[in-house]
Amino acid sequence: MKRIISISIDKSSFYQDKFKIQFSEKLNCIMGGRGTGKSTIVNFLETCFDPAAESQKATYNILKNNLGQGIITVVTQDGDGKKYKSTKSFNDAPDAYIGPGETVIPFKNIQ
Numbered sequence: 001m002k003r004i005i006s007i008s009i010d011k012s013s014f015y016q017d018k019f020k021i022q023f024s025e026k027l028n029c030i031m032g033g034r035g036t037g038k039s040t041i042v043n044f045l046e047t048c049f050d051p052a053a054e055s056q057k058a059t060y061n062i063l064k065n066n067l068g069q070g071i072i073t074v075v076t077q078d079g080d081g082k083k084y085k086s087t088k089s090f091n092d093a094p095d096a097y098i099g100p101g102e103t104v105i106p107f108k109n110i111q
Contacts, residue, residue, distance in 0.1 A: 005075040005083065007045060012070035014040060040066045048074040048086040051093050051107060063090045 008020040014037060021030075021041070030038045043062045047053045054060050072088045085102060088094040096107045 002079045003077055004045070005077055006073075007041065007048075007075075008073045009044060009067070010071050010073070011068075012066060013068035014066035015070075037066070044072045044088075045074060048072055048088045048094050054091070 003025060004023050006020060006022050008018065009015045010018045012019070030041055032038050040062055043053075043059050044067065047059060047063060054063060067090050070089070074086045074088075076084045076086070078084070082098065084105075085097040086094045086107075087097075094107060096105050097103060098105050
């Protein structure tokens with residue numbers, strides 16, 4: 001993976017409306033006051049890249065309390081320009097897709 005293009009959270013109990021962040025190719029900063037969800041975003045990203053992340057108690061609790069029945073979607077790009085999508089919901093392993101047709105691929109192929 002070369003870079004993260006975007007993260008979106010849909011139907012989350014913490015981010016009530018659909019929430020999306022487009023990342024720059026250069027520098028990105030997640031800023032905000034206490035309790036605004038900065039760490040939650042980082043934990044959501046982690047669970048889309050590490051299938052074992054939810055086994056950590058703190059991460060599990062963040063997903064349970066802040067994602068609920070929602071879905072995390074992360075779009076990434078490799079060095080050749082290929083785009084990949086990873087989706088994650090609570091208590092499920094992340095799913096991986098490639099290309100505009102969203103062909104399902106083995107998760108290890110996007111790491």
